[in-house]
Amino acid sequence: xxxxxxxxxxSTCTTRVLACLHEKGxxxxxxxxxxxxxxxxxxxxxxxxxxxxIPVLEDGDLTLFESRxxxxxxxEKFKETxxxxxxxxxxxxxxxxxxxxxxxxxxFNSAISPIVFEHIVGPIMGKTADQAVIDANLEKLxxxxxxxxxxxxxxxxxxxxFYSLADLHHFPYTHYFMTTPWASLVNDRPHVKAWWEDISSxxxxxxxVGAMTFGEGK
Amino acid sequence: xxxxxxxxxxSTCTTRVLACLHEKGxxxxxxxxxxxxxxxxxxxxxxxxxxxxIPVLEDGDLTLFESRxxxxxxxEKFKETxxxxxxxxxxxxxxxxxxxxxxxxxxFNSAISPIVFEHIVGPIMGKTADQAVIDANLEKLxxxxxxxxxxxxxxxxxxxxFYSLADLHHFPYTHYFMTTPWASLVNDRPHVKAWWEDISSxxxxxxxVGAMTFGEGK
Numbered sequence: 334x335x336x337x338x339x340x341x342x343x344s345t346c347t348t349r350v351l352a353c354l355h356e357k358g359x360x361x362x363x364x365x366x367x368x369x370x371x372x373x374x375x376x377x378x379x380x381x382x383x384x385x386x387i388p389v390l391e392d393g394d395l396t397l398f399e400s401r402x403x404x405x406x407x408x409e410k411f412k413e414t415x416x417x418x419x420x421x422x423x424x425x426x427x428x429x430x431x432x433x434x435x436x437x438x439x440x441f442n443s444a445i446s447p448i449v450f451e452h453i454v455g456p457i458m459g460k461t462a463d464q465a466v467i468d469a470n471l472e473k474l475x476x477x478x479x480x481x482x483x484x485x486x487x488x489x490x491x492x493x494x495f496y497s498l499a500d501l502h503h504f505p506y507t508h509y510f511m512t513t514p515w516a517s518l519v520n521d522r523p524h525v526k527a528w529w530e531d532i533s534s535x536x537x538x539x540x541x542v543g544a545m546t547f548g549e550g551k
Numbered sequence: 552x553x554x555x556x557x558x559x560x561x562s563t564c565t566t567r568v569l570a571c572l573h574e575k576g577x578x579x580x581x582x583x584x585x586x587x588x589x590x591x592x593x594x595x596x597x598x599x600x601x602x603x604x605i606p607v608l609e610d611g612d613l614t615l616f617e618s619r620x621x622x623x624x625x626x627e628k629f630k631e632t633x634x635x636x637x638x639x640x641x642x643x644x645x646x647x648x649x650x651x652x653x654x655x656x657x658x659f660n661s662a663i664s665p666i667v668f669e670h671i672v673g674p675i676m677g678k679t680a681d682q683a684v685i686d687a688n689l690e691k692l693x694x695x696x697x698x699x700x701x702x703x704x705x706x707x708x709x710x711x712x713f714y715s716l717a718d719l720h721h722f723p724y725t726h727y728f729m730t731t732p733w734a735s736l737v738n739d740r741p742h743v744k745a746w747w748e749d750i751s752s753x754x755x756x757x758x759x760v761g762a763m764t765f766g767e768g769k
Binding site: 383384395397398399401402405406409410424425427428429431432434435436438439440443477480483484 | 601602613615616617619620623624627628642643645646647649650652653654656657658661695698701702
């Protein structure tokens with residue numbers, strides 16, 4: 334039975350899982366969730382994820398939520414097929430993947446997501462962007478990217494000289510961020526720029542980027 | 552060779568790792584880092600963690616940072632000894648541990664840490680607590696704990712009827728939060744209260760709680 338992914342192909346967290354599923358070459362069914370009618374806050378969906386957020390993965394009788402937990406599960410379950418995203422045969426490299434997965438989660442995401450929210454998501458919902466929030470987080474993001482620039486001058490990818498979940502998890506927010514006026518934060522750092530051009534040109538990403546239209550035409 | 556943990560026994564993220572090491576019964580050396588003199592922002596420490604944060608774990612020639620990456624590494628490396636914190640023999644339970652580890656990271660931590668920062672950490676640094684930030688995050692935390700209350704009425708611990716990293720990761724911030732005027736957010740929810748009393752009475756926690764003095768005497 335194919336995996337069932339509840340989500341939307343323009344949502345950042347759904348995209349994180351979609352990229353992983355494509356990297357692993359896993360068969361799955363995407364089930365749309367109508368956020369605009371509030372389907373994710375109704376009991377049927379809340380029984381899958383009590384926080385009322387997408388995505389949710391169903392694998393038989395197992396129901397999972399939180400995009401980074403889902404990618405870790407998929408990468409582990411299908412470790413023998415597709416791209417090895419967790420370096421399961423090398424405990425040291427696997428540990429470094431964990432470190433940089435956490436860096437994305439704790440340092441990168443917390444800076445970039447408020448920028449994307451204020452500039453793209455908020456205005457769609459009728460809110461005026463709060464430039465002070467954007468500015469504070471641009472400063473935070475710049476400092477994180479300074480560390481990335483230094484690391485990526487030593488290794489080709491974040492956890493080492495191999496592509497992993499740590500890189501993959503950066504896809505969705507960086508994609509949307511690159512449509513903002515502040516893309517120079519990436520482009521002005523040569524190793525970060527080369528890394529982004531590399532990972533954003535992967536076939537798995539190209540399969541999903543066409544549907545990442547959040548904010549277009551706003 | 553024993554593991555070497557760079558950190559401070561009063562720091563939340565160091566405590567997360569200490570609790571894990573004690574649960575696993577692993578031999579380690581704690582190396583203090585002098586945050587007050589800025590040791591963590593100097594080159595020797597930055598070569599271990601370029602973000603200049605504690606804790607850092609050294610295991611031979613492997614250097615790891617980010618507390619949740621370190622606990623995952625320790626729980627995996629020593630999976631055959633001490634408490635099984637990742638349910639490594641049961642893929643479904645292991646997946647649910649991953650889900651609730653992420654819930655702590657994304658939902659719980661993001662609400663509780665600003666409260667602890669504003670009420671305890673900021674004043675030590677001479678800052679006045681921002682009550683608006685506290686209030687906004689108390690509301691967020693209450694909603695997260697509503698979900699916990701519901702889940703903990705069905706299973707004894709967050710990921711199931713077994714103690715795991717998902718529970719352990721909640722130790723440090725909840726401990727400090729329970730010293731604030733808003734401990735009723737936990738105590739008014741009977742299943743959350745019982746869960747907290749259970750996990751905070753574990754021997755591994757009792758070994759470290761005496762040194763968690765941040766904010767005392769402020």
